Each structure stands twice: as C-alpha cells, then as structure tokens.
Amino acid sequence: MTGGLHVTVTGGAGFIGSNLVAWLLRQPAIGRVTVVDHCSTGSASLLGSDLAHVDFRHGSVLDTDVLDQALAGADAVVHLAALPSVPRSLQDPVASHHVNATGTLQVLQAARRAGGPMVVAASSSSVYGAQPQLPKREDSRPMPLSPYAVTKLATEAYLGAYHACYGLPVLPLRFFNVYGPRQQAGHPYAAVVPRFIDAALSGRPVQVHGDGTQTRDLTCVDTVCQVITTAITQQIVSPWPVNLALGTRTSLLELIGQLGELLGTALDVEHTPPRPGDVAHSQADPVRLHELFPHLTAVPLRDGLARTIAWHRAQRPQGVTTPCTS
Ligand SMILES: NC(=O)c1ccc[n+]([C@@H]2O[C@H](COP(=O)([O-])OP(=O)(O)OC[C@H]3O[C@@H](n4cnc5c(N)ncnc54)[C@H](O)[C@@H]3O)[C@@H](O)[C@H]2O)c1
CATH class of the missing domain: 3.90.25.10 (UDP-galactose 4-epimerase, domain 1)
Structure with a gap:
C-alpha cells in the first residue's frame, strides 16, 4: 500500500481491533495499517487474510521501542490494547492498571514523540458505574465500581490532559457492550x-x-468501526469523552x-x-455522538x-x- 493515511492500531489482533483493521483496509483514504499486539487476549489469526496487508508488530504497548517503531509516520493511532474485563480486573487490579492506564500513557508519550498523530482510544461505559442517571450522559459524574472502570477513566482523562497540555488531537470513545x-x-x-x-x-x-x-446498550462492532474510520478520515476530535452507543x-x-x-x-x-x-x-445518551457523526448508520x-x-x-x-x- 502506498499514499493515503497511515493508521496504527494497538490491540489490532483483538475482537474490535481485527474488525477495525478489515474496515480500514477497505478505505481508499487509508494507505497503510500497522498493528501492535502481543496476542494475550487476541490472536493474529483473527486478522485472517488481512494479516498479509498490515505491518504486524508483535509487542506490548508498555514497550517504548515497539511503540516508537509502530507510530513512526502515523497520521492516527487507534488505541484498543487493554485487559478488557471487569472480573479480570478484580482478580488482578495491578495488571489491569499497568496495561490499561500505564499503557495509554505510553501510547500518548509515543504519539508526542511521533509528532502528534490523532489518538482515538477505547474507554468504557463502566466508568459510569454506580451513577444512577439513565440514559448515561457524558457530563454526569463517573462513579466507577471496578478497577477496570478506573483504568478506563484514567485512559480518557489522560487523552483530555494531553490535548490540553500538548495540543494532541484526541478522541476518547466510551464503548458500551460491543x-x-x-x-x-x-x-x-x-x-x-x-x-x-x-x-x-x-x-x-x-x-x-x-x-x-x-x-x-448493545452496539454492533460494525457501528464502532464506522465511527472510528469516519473520525480518522474526517479528523473528528474531542477532548471530552463521547458515548459510542445508540x-x-x-x-x-x-x-x-x-x-x-x-x-x-x-x-x-x-x-x-x-x-x-x-x-x-x-x-447511552447518544446526543454527542450524533452531533459529531451526523451521518452514522448504526x-x-x-x-x-x-x-x-x-x-x-x-x-x-x-x-x-x-x-x-x-
Ligand atoms: N468489547 C466491548 O464490549 C468493550 C466495551 C468497552 C470497552 N472496550 C474496550 O475496547 C478495547 C478492545 O476490546 P476488545 O473487546 O476488542 O478486547 P480484546 O481482548 O479482543 O482485544 C484487546 C487486544 O489488546 C491486546 N493486548 C492486551 N494487552 C496488550 C499489551 N500490553 N500490548 C499490546 N496488546 C495488548 C490483546 O492481545 C487483544 O488483542 C479495549 O480497550 C476494551 O477495554 C470493549
């Protein structure tokens, strides 16, 4: 692939990541896709025949060398790599913190070193936790009930802070049940x-x-991929978290x-x-999502x-x- 945008996907061998890679490869505006994944919960086999069309980097988002190589020349980073489970975080909160919170910080630092590509990252509806308001609005107070939810709150807060402090173009997305x-x-x-x-x-x-x-609020992965792909190709950014559910x-x-x-x-x-x-x-309250993505077809x-x-x-x-x- 030559020309077009270069997109790096962390966690690209996972469920959402492998679907996203397939979407990105179909976009004429996207010329190159790099994947960073150390295949703990994911597997390169999930990429199927797409594996031959991506630059696959087997490594961790906690490894700065891996990140620097994968983000070199990237126009956008989609940060999905995480230990994605509430019960897993109850079993081993520190492991979840390392991968999810510290991993996000490392990705943001690598993005700065790479010249400031757009960073889209996966947060989670779990940040609302005990917040009783329904539907969940992004400006209601997060009340996390699990270590996993705290790591996702840290993820989106770090994106907002890196936008405020370093001008990084960011988009923290709160996924619901994908x-x-x-x-x-x-x-x-x-x-x-x-x-x-x-x-x-x-x-x-x-x-x-x-x-x-x-x-x-069940969300089909194709809807998630459509939103992320549109965000990258149309440079849709927000320092504040956006619910990604309908x-x-x-x-x-x-x-x-x-x-x-x-x-x-x-x-x-x-x-x-x-x-x-x-x-x-x-x-989810999807008002902000519809404002940013008025042509979304879920x-x-x-x-x-x-x-x-x-x-x-x-x-x-x-x-x-x-x-x-x-
Ligand atoms: N699936 C959902 O319903 C849902 C809901 C809310 C948020 N999310 C978030 O979306 C993202 C993707 O979730 P998913 O459902 O595709 O999960 P997944 O487990 O299928 O994908 C996560 C990927 O990250 C990789 N990974 C884990 N630790 C890594 C590390 N240190 N370095 C590099 N790669 C690493 C795994 O191998 C895996 O391929 C996660 O951040 C998750 O927290 C998912």
Missing part, C-alpha cells in the same frame, strides 16, 4: 453475546448472572428471546448469582445478531450437529 463477529466465547471473561450464542449452538443452557432484567436498552432476557427467534429454538436459561462490579443498567440489533450467529456457525467444526441448525 458485540459481533470475531468475539470469542471460550474463555472465562467472555461477553454475554458470544457466550449465549456458543452455549445455544452447543446445546447447553445459557448462564445468566442474576435475574436477567439487567439492561445493556441509546438502546435490551435486557438479557430480551436478548435471549431474540437469539432464540434467530436460531429457531428457545434457549434454556440457568440463573447464577450476580457478579460483583457489574452494573444493573447501561444505556446496525440494528437483529441484523447484528444474525451476522454474529453466522460467524459462530462458520467457526464450528464441520459435521458437528447442534440443536440450532435452522
């Missing part, structure tokens, strides 16, 4: 959508923490119902105790779930029979 193809199910910290689909396709009951009335509110029981309709079979549900650090309700939940189910089915070994093959 789902879609390439999101892995088979690990202890898996998110609800892949967990539920995998269980259903395997004929196991879906495990719901609590009574299932907790609500989430203001929808789906309870886990509703989600299970929709999955059952798409799979053609009702899902068995097994309730387990609520998890510490989990928030009851999460719904993927409706049903379409996104159908794409996700199709991906999970395609991953399953040939010949495995499941009760959900309609």
Whole structure:
C-alpha cells in the first residue's frame, strides 16, 4: 500500500481491533495499517487474510521501542490494547492498571514523540458505574465500581490532559457492550453475546448472572468501526469523552428471546448469582455522538445478531450437529 493515511492500531489482533483493521483496509483514504499486539487476549489469526496487508508488530504497548517503531509516520493511532474485563480486573487490579492506564500513557508519550498523530482510544461505559442517571450522559459524574472502570477513566482523562497540555488531537470513545463477529466465547471473561450464542449452538443452557432484567446498550462492532474510520478520515476530535452507543436498552432476557427467534429454538436459561462490579443498567445518551457523526448508520440489533450467529456457525467444526441448525 502506498499514499493515503497511515493508521496504527494497538490491540489490532483483538475482537474490535481485527474488525477495525478489515474496515480500514477497505478505505481508499487509508494507505497503510500497522498493528501492535502481543496476542494475550487476541490472536493474529483473527486478522485472517488481512494479516498479509498490515505491518504486524508483535509487542506490548508498555514497550517504548515497539511503540516508537509502530507510530513512526502515523497520521492516527487507534488505541484498543487493554485487559478488557471487569472480573479480570478484580482478580488482578495491578495488571489491569499497568496495561490499561500505564499503557495509554505510553501510547500518548509515543504519539508526542511521533509528532502528534490523532489518538482515538477505547474507554468504557463502566466508568459510569454506580451513577444512577439513565440514559448515561457524558457530563454526569463517573462513579466507577471496578478497577477496570478506573483504568478506563484514567485512559480518557489522560487523552483530555494531553490535548490540553500538548495540543494532541484526541478522541476518547466510551464503548458500551460491543458485540459481533470475531468475539470469542471460550474463555472465562467472555461477553454475554458470544457466550449465549456458543452455549445455544452447543446445546447447553445459557448462564445468566442474576435475574436477567439487567439492561445493556448493545452496539454492533460494525457501528464502532464506522465511527472510528469516519473520525480518522474526517479528523473528528474531542477532548471530552463521547458515548459510542445508540441509546438502546435490551435486557438479557430480551436478548435471549431474540437469539432464540434467530436460531429457531428457545434457549434454556440457568440463573447464577450476580457478579460483583457489574452494573444493573447501561444505556447511552447518544446526543454527542450524533452531533459529531451526523451521518452514522448504526446496525440494528437483529441484523447484528444474525451476522454474529453466522460467524459462530462458520467457526464450528464441520459435521458437528447442534440443536440450532435452522
Ligand atoms: N468489547 C466491548 O464490549 C468493550 C466495551 C468497552 C470497552 N472496550 C474496550 O475496547 C478495547 C478492545 O476490546 P476488545 O473487546 O476488542 O478486547 P480484546 O481482548 O479482543 O482485544 C484487546 C487486544 O489488546 C491486546 N493486548 C492486551 N494487552 C496488550 C499489551 N500490553 N500490548 C499490546 N496488546 C495488548 C490483546 O492481545 C487483544 O488483542 C479495549 O480497550 C476494551 O477495554 C470493549
């Protein structure tokens, strides 16, 4: 690839990162994509055939040499690398802090050394925590309930500070519950959508923490990729965090119902105790998002779930029979 913008994606071998790389490679305005990932929760294999079209740097965002090489000549950095889980941060808060908070600081320092490319970074709706206001507005007080949420608050605060102190063009985005193809199910910290689909396709009951009335603002990964790609190509920046979700509110029981309709079979549900650090309700106020991205066309939940189910089915070994093959 020659000409066009050079974009570096940290965490580019993860769920959102690998989807984003595929999006970026399709943009005529983008000429070069570099990925930094040390493949802890992600895997280079998630990039599939895109791996041949990116400059893949196997290394950590805590390694300044790796960052300096990956950011040399970059026009934009999308910082997604993190240990992305509330329960994981309860198990090992210091590890989450190192990767998520110190890692962000290192990326920002590397961006300064690289001449000040735009930095887009992933924050999280978990920063709202115990904040009771619904929908969640960016100017309401963050009340984190987990070490992970604190690391994400630090991430977005560092971006704002680097804009104020060094004039770095930044865009901190608060992701809500992102789902879609390439999101892995088979690990202890898996998110609800892949967990539920995998269980259903395997004929196991879906495990719901609590009574299932907790609500989430589910966002298809394609919508996230569209926003980030538009931000880079149109230089849309904001020192203040921006919710990246559409203001929808789906309870886990509703989600299970929709999955059952798409799979053609009702899902068995097994309730387990609520998890510490989990928030009851999460719904974004999307006003700021729409102001910055007036032409955003979000993927409706049903379409996104159908794409996700199709991906999970395609991953399953040939010949495995499941009760959900309609
Ligand atoms: N998926 C969601 O619903 C969601 C919600 C809110 C925020 N986020 C944030 O979005 C970002 C991407 O999340 P995801 O769901 O794609 O998770 P993921 O685990 O699939 O991706 C994270 C990637 O970062 C890499 N990584 C971890 N530590 C690293 C390090 N020290 N150096 C380099 N690479 C490292 C991992 O190997 C992985 O490929 C994360 O910052 C996460 O906190 C995600």
